[in-house]
Amino acid sequence: MSEKNRNGKVSARQALQAQREKDKARAKRKRTLTVAGGVVVVIAIAAGISIAVANSGSGKSSGSDSAGTVTAPRGAIGKDNLVIPVGAADAPSTLTIYEDFRCPACDAFEKSFTPTIHGLEDSGAMRTEYHLVTLIDGNLGGDGSLNAANAAACAQDAGKFRAYHDVLYANQPDEQDDKFGDKKNLLTLAGKVPGLRTAAFTACVDNGTHNAWVKKSNDAFNTAGFNSTPTVLLNGKNIYSNAALTPALLKTMVEAANKGKKPGTVTATPSPS
The missing domain is CATH 3.40.30.10 (Glutaredoxin)
Structure with a gap:
């Protein structure tokens, strides 16, 4: 094998190795972003649930008719x-x-x-x-x-x-x-x-x-x-x-x-x- 061909194969292997390293790095970044995105979604969902619960509670009144709350008088029956x-x-x-x-x-x-x-x-x-x-x-x-x-x-x-x-x-x-x-x-x-x-x-x-x-x-x-x-x-x-x-x-x-x-x-x- 000529020196030229040997050098060419070495360069090709190095290029392939470099590409594999780039692919690995890209895959790692993708996994990291996916996990991070999942965390954000979970946090967002949790926040949404918290807001919904908070809003549900805020809609209740201690008896004010402005909120439409039905407050029966003391001792009412039936x-x-x-x-x-x-x-x-x-x-x-x-x-x-x-x-x-x-x-x-x-x-x-x-x-x-x-x-x-x-x-x-x-x-x-x-x-x-x-x-x-x-x-x-x-x-x-x-x-x-x-x-x-x-x-x-x-x-x-x-x-x-x-x-x-x-x-x-x-x-x-x-x-x-x-x-x-x-x-x-x-x-x-x-x-x-x-x-x-x-x-x-x-x-x-x-x-x-x-x-x-x-x-x-x-x-x-x-x-x-x-x-x-x-x-x-x-x-x-x-x-x-x-x-x-x-x-x-x-x-x-x-x-x-x-x-x-x-x-x-x-x-x-x-x-x-």
Whole structure:
């Protein structure tokens, strides 16, 4: 083999070796970039999950209606906690009332039946379950039904629903006058219930803490197929579909339903001043 050929083969081997070294280096860099890229992707995914979790948590509110959070008042019962109960939990009969604080027919019912209802509650014969509705707001506009119902739910938080409920009906404005839409008026009326107008109650009214709950209660009323207020049921049976019902008849009906049954355990109920 000539020196020239020998040198040529040496140069070729060196060139091939150099190319292999370059290929190895390129492959190493590629592996490094792939691993690094994978780490970046994992970090990005983890960061995305963290952001999603954080955003999920930030969407929840401690009760502010602005976020649509449904905050039931303290002691609410029933499906979705949409019922405000008054009277002994173990009373043998239950009167269910769907009503709107702006509704004049509800006001007429309350003025006629309230003393009898309270008497039955206080004797342990009957428990009343209130469902709050915003029918008049929907028909005439305004916020009085909603704001008054929220304020009543705030009174329930304070254990003074019945007293404040009665004050609202005793001071109900004309149906066309959305006076209950003014929260200052609702707070002023709260002054008629001893111990109700506290900082907590005021904040609850001003912030509309239970607004979403009231709206859900009204939706349930519509879903149930009722179309007027008041709707009054005794032990699940509609008893106020005609003008025949009187306070005396209500009492007689409850006594008949409770025959042979033990009265419920009664606790003191606050009254308005």
